[in-house]
Amino acid sequence: xxxxxxxxxxxxxxxxxxxxxxxxxxxxxxxxxxxxxxxxxxxxxxxxxxxxxxxxxxxxxxxxxxxxxxxxxxxxxxxxxxxxxxxxxxxxxxxxxxxxxxxxxxxxxxxxxxxxxxxxxxxxxxxxxxxxxxxxxxxxxxxxxxxxxxxxxxxxxxxxxxxxxxxxxx
Amino acid sequence: xxxxxxxxxxxxxxxxxxxxxxxxxxxxxxxxxxxxxxxxxxxxxxxxxxxxxxxxxxxxxxxxxxxxxxxxxxxxxxxxxxxxxxxxxxxxxxxxxxxxxxxxxxxxxxxxxxxxxxxxxxxxxxxxxxxxxxxxxxxxxxxxxxxxxxxxxxxxxxxxxxxxxxxxxx
DNA sequence: GTGCATGCAAAAACTTTGCAGATAT
DNA sequence: ATATCTGCAAAGTTTTTGCATGCAC
Numbered sequence: 001x002x003x004x005x006x007x008x009x010x011x012x013x014x015x016x017x018x019x020x021x022x023x024x025x026x027x028x029x030x031x032x033x034x035x036x037x038x039x040x041x042x043x044x045x046x047x048x049x050x051x052x053x054x055x056x057x058x059x060x061x062x063x064x065x066x067x068x069x070x071x072x073x074x075x076x077x078x079x080x081x082x083x084x085x086x087x088x089x090x091x092x093x094x095x096x097x098x099x100x101x102x103x104x105x106x107x108x109x110x111x112x113x114x115x116x117x118x119x120x121x122x123x124x125x126x127x128x129x130x131x132x133x134x135x136x137x138x139x140x141x142x143x144x145x146x147x148x149x150x151x152x153x154x155x156x157x158x159x160x161x162x163x164x165x166x167x168x169x170x
Numbered sequence: 171x172x173x174x175x176x177x178x179x180x181x182x183x184x185x186x187x188x189x190x191x192x193x194x195x196x197x198x199x200x201x202x203x204x205x206x207x208x209x210x211x212x213x214x215x216x217x218x219x220x221x222x223x224x225x226x227x228x229x230x231x232x233x234x235x236x237x238x239x240x241x242x243x244x245x246x247x248x249x250x251x252x253x254x255x256x257x258x259x260x261x262x263x264x265x266x267x268x269x270x271x272x273x274x275x276x277x278x279x280x281x282x283x284x285x286x287x288x289x290x291x292x293x294x295x296x297x298x299x300x301x302x303x304x305x306x307x308x309x310x311x312x313x314x315x316x317x318x319x320x321x322x323x324x325x326x327x328x329x330x331x332x333x334x335x336x337x338x339x340x
Numbered sequence: 341g342t343g344c345a346t347g348c349a350a351a352a353a354c355t356t357t358g359c360a361g362a363t364a365t
Numbered sequence: 366a367t368a369t370c371t372g373c374a375a376a377g378t379t380t381t382t383g384c385a386t387g388c389a390c
Contacts, residue, residue, distance in 0.1 A: 133318040148303040
């Protein structure tokens, strides 16, 4: 199965937003930043710094760790990326395109991550926030549990498991 | 102002659950584990490893870092504690008594954390999980936003800010 | 007694930072 | 030109591990 990729125009749009942010801040567009951002935007799901580095190095082998950290920090600042610290291990990042409306359902057994969206919940959380006088800027909603297979149901499978070992990418 | 404390019987109950877990696993009850668990259960809200170590050392000064890490891992395993990695910084932990039904509303400006509970959302998330064949074991739901004061509304205040520096509890 | 637990210190894992040379504007 | 970037390596943080001794069972 082909790695999960976002449509190209999405990527272009996101790249544009990123470049605009850099300009606005008086920062520079560099080959490295382009490569990192593009690798990042081109893949759905979650990426660790390490994975992103590996991806970006396909296009720019001399790329260093620190640059990825620094670029991801920029992307986070301008809202095009978001940290997702699930369970243990490293911090994962997710691109803005994925953010809009995806919450997570995580299998504690297999570690696989599914995304879901539910209008009812979104509405209700807005309501809750309002009752406290809050304005919600972003949110995170994660359900940790067991998939059918992990619960020992024959034939049941941890959705997302079969196709790929640990992440929905290359 | 007195530190936020849980009722004593709650603590006793939690301690009992912890000891039962240790026994079931063929592990031992030690003074250190007791002190750590009790310090942990006795306080509502979020604690970092470091804070917990400091608390526990009041009762057992020779206590080491590693023991806190190891004990907190045990508590997490048996569901009596949960990791809460909010923004940046360190990992925070929260006791089971707090977990049941508290989700979080975090002010990005002041950093204050409010807790909320909404049955509608709970129900809906169960439903979502079921639709994927999942059984939810635990969840985390965090809304990040701005409190009235942060939005510049005169007279508005970041709930939880006034009374106490960091948590809306007791 | 036996085996798990502890404390310490060393090691590992993950991030951040400093700097000299390279580069975008 | 000039201020920002980059890569590397060093320094910081946070968490885990190894081991000899100590303690619970």
